[in-house]
Amino acid sequence: MGGRNNKKRQHMPLPLELEKVTGKVTKAVYDQMKHDQVRDLKQKTAVLKQRAAAAGKSRPATTKPAAAAGKKRPATTKPAAPVESKKRKSVPQPESDEDEDDDEAAMISDDGPDGGWDNAPLESDSEMDDSELDISDSDDDRVTRQPLSLLSDNSDDSGEDNSDDNGGVESYDEFESDSDAEPAVTFRDMEKRSRKLDAQRAEDAEMADMELQAQDQALVSEREIFSLPSDEQVEAEKEAPLDLTQVQMRIQEIIRILNNFSELRDPSRSRNDYMDQLQRDMCFYYGYNEFLMEKLLQLFTVSEAVEFFEANEVARPVTIRTNTLKTRRRDLAQALINRGVNLDPIGKWTKVGLTIFDSPVPVGATPEYMAGHYMIQAASSFLPVMALAPQENEKVLDMSAAPGGKTTYCAALMKNTGMMVANDANKEREKALVANIHRLGITNAIVCNYDGREFPKVMGGFDRVLLDAPCSGTGVISKDASVKTNKGPEDFGMLTHLQKELILSAIDSANADSATGGFIVYSTCSVTVDEDEAVVNYALAKRPNVKLVDTGLDFGRPGFTSFRGQAFHHSLALTRRFYPHAHNMDGFFVAKFQKTSNKILVGDKQVVPAGSGAKLKQKKKKD
Numbered sequence: 001m002g003g004r005n006n007k008k009r010q011h012m013p014l015p016l017e018l019e020k021v022t023g024k025v026t027k028a029v030y031d032q033m034k035h036d037q038v039r040d041l042k043q044k045t046a047v048l049k050q051r052a053a054a055a056g057k058s059r060p061a062t063t064k065p066a067a068a069a070g071k072k073r074p075a076t077t078k079p080a081a082p083v084e085s086k087k088r089k090s091v092p093q094p095e096s097d098e099d100e101d102d103d104e105a106a107m108i109s110d111d112g113p114d115g116g117w118d119n120a121p122l123e124s125d126s127e128m129d130d131s132e133l134d135i136s137d138s139d140d141d142r143v144t145r146q147p148l149s150l151l152s153d154n155s156d157d158s159g160e161d162n163s164d165d166n167g168g169v170e171s172y173d174e175f176e177s178d179s180d181a182e183p184a185v186t187f188r189d190m191e192k193r194s195r196k197l198d199a200q201r202a203e204d205a206e207m208a209d210m211e212l213q214a215q216d217q218a219l220v221s222e223r224e225i226f227s228l229p230s231d232e233q234v235e236a237e238k239e240a241p242l243d244l245t246q247v248q249m250r251i252q253e254i255i256r257i258l259n260n261f262s263e264l265r266d267p268s269r270s271r272n273d274y275m276d277q278l279q280r281d282m283c284f285y286y287g288y289n290e291f292l293m294e295k296l297l298q299l300f301t302v303s304e305a306v307e308f309f310e311a312n313e314v315a316r317p318v319t320i321r322t323n324t325l326k327t328r329r330r331d332l333a334q335a336l337i338n339r340g341v342n343l344d345p346i347g348k349w350t351k352v353g354l355t356i357f358d359s360p361v362p363v364g365a366t367p368e369y370m371a372g373h374y375m376i377q378a379a380s381s382f383l384p385v386m387a388l389a390p391q392e393n394e395k396v397l398d399m400s401a402a403p404g405g406k407t408t409y410c411a412a413l414m415k416n417t418g419m420m421v422a423n424d425a426n427k428e429r430e431k432a433l434v435a436n437i438h439r440l441g442i443t444n445a446i447v448c449n450y451d452g453r454e455f456p457k458v459m460g461g462f463d464r465v466l467l468d469a470p471c472s473g474t475g476v477i478s479k480d481a482s483v484k485t486n487k488g489p490e491d492f493g494m495l496t497h498l499q500k501e502l503i504l505s506a507i508d509s510a511n512a513d514s515a516t517g518g519f520i521v522y523s524t525c526s527v528t529v530d531e532d533e534a535v536v537n538y539a540l541a542k543r544p545n546v547k548l549v550d551t552g553l554d555f556g557r558p559g560f561t562s563f564r565g566q567a568f569h570h571s572l573a574l575t576r577r578f579y580p581h582a583h584n585m586d587g588f589f590v591a592k593f594q595k596t597s598n599k600i601l602v603g604d605k606q607v608v609p610a611g612s613g614a615k616l617k618q619k620k621k622k623d
């Protein structure tokens with residue numbers, strides 16, 4: 001398995017000569033080809049523009065050409081401005097590392113189908129300079145000079161100097177603005193003007209044809225420059241893999257093609273062929289197993305997927321949560337600042353979080369930490385508790401609580417009142433849970449050690465239940481890179497099965513008749529749909545006595561309501577997804593249910609599943 005350990009390696013172009021000798025089309029060679037191609041296209045464009053300028057000079061000043069009047073281009077050409085601006089950013093200069101960065105940025109950006117530099121030369125004149133026209137001995141160059149002489153020979157009937165610094169074609173504004181000063185049309189010169197107009201139209205049509213041809217040529221050569229490896233080459237690469245730089249370049253090429261597929265594809269290869277190769281290359285480059293890579297690629301456009309994978313290579317900022325049972329955020333911040341800690345509030349969405357930029361002392365060993373004034377806790381881990389919003393004097397269950405980040409936050413919001421039941425199936429992990437409960441001065445917590453699936457039989461009737469489920473951890477890859485490879489299809493199958501069983505238990509443990517609550521929050525630090533929307537959708541189907549409600553979190557992306565042909569309940573849009581590349585926090589998923597009844601229909605019978613507390617009450621009445 002490959003993998004990228006050192007980011008600098010991605011900016012290391014191979015020597016151009018070596019690439020030419022080996023015949024490999026790597027980025028440097030490719031850039032050189034593109035550069036040549038762009039130059040050729042510019043020269044062709046120059047011809048077109050100069051011809052247009054020449055024609056413009058001889059146009060009767062009173063008559064606006066059809067295109068000029070509406071500022072329309074021939075139907076085949078593409079809008080100028082957006083393409084131009086992109087082209088300026090990304091025209092490659094093979095020798096320069098900096099420019100390679102620019103080019104890379106353009107390639108992985110989420111361009112629409114017309115994005116990129118490829119069409120730009122036909123539209124742009126701003127990059128054309130004399131030196132570029134003069135260095136070439138090509139036929140085009142010879143043609144280029146011809147209209148230059150025409151320019152000086154032709155004079156405008158109006159006698160005005162309409163010389164056009166930009167080459168003519170783009171300067172329709174000038175024609176328009178000049179029109180005020182134009183002489184009135186007379187009967188005598190009308191026929192002459194009409195002939196000129198016809199000639200101009202013919203000229204425009206010819207120009208459109210030439211532009212089309214140049215575009216087609218450019219596309220054909222672009223297609224020829226990059227080709228997917230054959231099956232044999234793919235096999236050979238398994239034995240002798242390419243280096244990371246070459247793989248990175250191929251990733252960029254494939255993304256560029258996928259972003260403009262109809263024009264840049266090799267017609268003999270399908271989108272799946274490109275996606276398969278992209279997947280293989282991304283696995284190698286970022287070090288994921290194919291199974292997980294496929295799952296993650298399905299979540300995003302290819303360009304966004306790259307952002308996601310890149311974000312996973314970068315550590316998230318260290319964040320802490322103020323323990324409001326012991327201190328206020330302002331006082332905590334001041335105490336830490338006095339110790340030389342550089343910090344800031346996490347964001348407007350939390351009043352208790354602080355981001356630690358740097359610290360001369362370990363944040364897990366300050367006197368304030370020891371005294372329980374804060375918990376080191378990922379920002380995303382605040383979210384399920386905020387969604388749960390436990391109230392004072394409630395009975396709250398945290399079904400999978402260790403090491404206690406969310407339990408201790410719940411207890412703080414409850415101001416140490418009511419009852420906080422912190423359960424976890426893993427005894428070892430519960431040591432840290434107990435330690436944190438003590439350190440933070442939690443006095444309303446009971447710790448227990450059950451399999452959550454059994455919990456409704458142990459205890460029930462909770463006002464609120466949190467299930468921060470065991471998951472694959474695909475949202476926290478920046479913290480634990482082993483997630484990239486440590487799970488295959490079987491593990492995923494077992495995990496999602498457990499999640500589905502636990503969510504039903506969590507729902508059954510809540511009391512729909514709670515005066516203040518009846519809420520259940522399901523969260524994971526994973527971004528796969530199997531562990532998130534699919535589990536929630538399963539719960540909605542199995543427990544018609546719950547509905548999804550707003551999480552109260554005013555950021556994050558809505559959950560999927562359909563995914564790869566699978567339709568979920570429309571209310572899944574109320575769930576929230578958080579991504580490292582989009583929200584600068586660990587990947588996370590949060591769903592909030594409200595329990596509307598303690599009874600469910602099984603066949604044609606009303607049943608009260610164990611856990612809600614309703615059954616216990618009925619029994620008591622009989623006694």
Ligand SMILES: C[S@@+](CC[C@H](N)C(=O)[O-])C[C@H]1O[C@@H](n2cnc3c(N)ncnc32)[C@H](O)[C@@H]1O
Nearest residue numbers: 400401402403404405406425426451452468470
């Ligand atoms: C994501 S972690 C919980 C993190 C915790 N909520 C916090 O904020 O510190 C998931 C937990 O689920 C526990 N777990 C796994 N299987 C379980 C089960 N069947 N019943 C209850 N807990 C389980 C794991 O031991 C693990 O501590």
